[in-house]
Amino acid sequence: MTTVAAPLMSARLSLTPETTLVGQLDGAWWPESRDLEAELPPLIDALEGRFGRITRVAVNPTRWPVVPQKVPVTGHTLHVGWFTEQDPDKMILLSYSVGRCDLLVIPPETEPAAAARLMTAAAVPGSILTAGVLMSDETATGRRMRDARSSEAASATDGGSDPPPLRHPVVGARMIPLRGTPRR
Structure with missing residues (x-):
């Protein structure tokens, strides 16, 4: 009997180009679901080439029904923390080599056109727009x-x-x- 491993999901991710301009965000992530245990491994795999070994993640629990303390990812365990003071639309990732990566988290149920606008806006180098501002601007744009x-x-x-x-x-x-x- 042959066992075939299920393919890993790919992360829907948009990152700022590598530049000296520092902004509020390093890009955006559009997960397929609100299941952190399933969603984090492909995200971490996609980010580690640029940001090095990511060891910790911080989220606001208002957007995630379950926040596991640890998630197994390729080659190590990722520690997950939560802070209610953190912007609910942002995820903070910490690595040994680069330091910190802040991502806008686009809700999984977002329409593709809106998600594309958000991913583009969050990846602008040097932008001063926060995750919350981008989300409220998109809500207003969608309404219009x-x-x-x-x-x-x-x-x-x-x-x-x-x-x-x-x-x-x-x-x-x-x-x-x-x-x-x-x-x-």
Whole structure:
């Protein structure tokens, strides 16, 4: 009887380019689930080439239903800690050689387009945006995009005619909304 090992999942990861610019984040990680024991090994495998042997991870437990104290990874054991004071959308990884790596953690249920925007934004070298700011900005962007889509859908159901020009609230001039701009 032959036993075939299940392939390891690959990490959905975006890292800042190696540069002297230091920012708030070193990149973003988009896990497949909220199971740290299953998700951490492929992440650590993907990061150790750049950051060296990662020995500790810190998370905020509000985003993880179970936070194991130790997780076996390739060649060693990873110690996992949790801090409620830590940004819930950030993971801190510690290594012997590089020191620290801070990653935005994108919720697994995030739509692919939003995850792509977040991964790109978190990998900008020297960015001063924190994990929490990126997540709240994306929530606002997603809301604006949903509003624009529903406005377009409403326009399609009313025959596609343009709405009448709106009055400017201050000057009284006529404003013609641009396509995709939500109506007031």
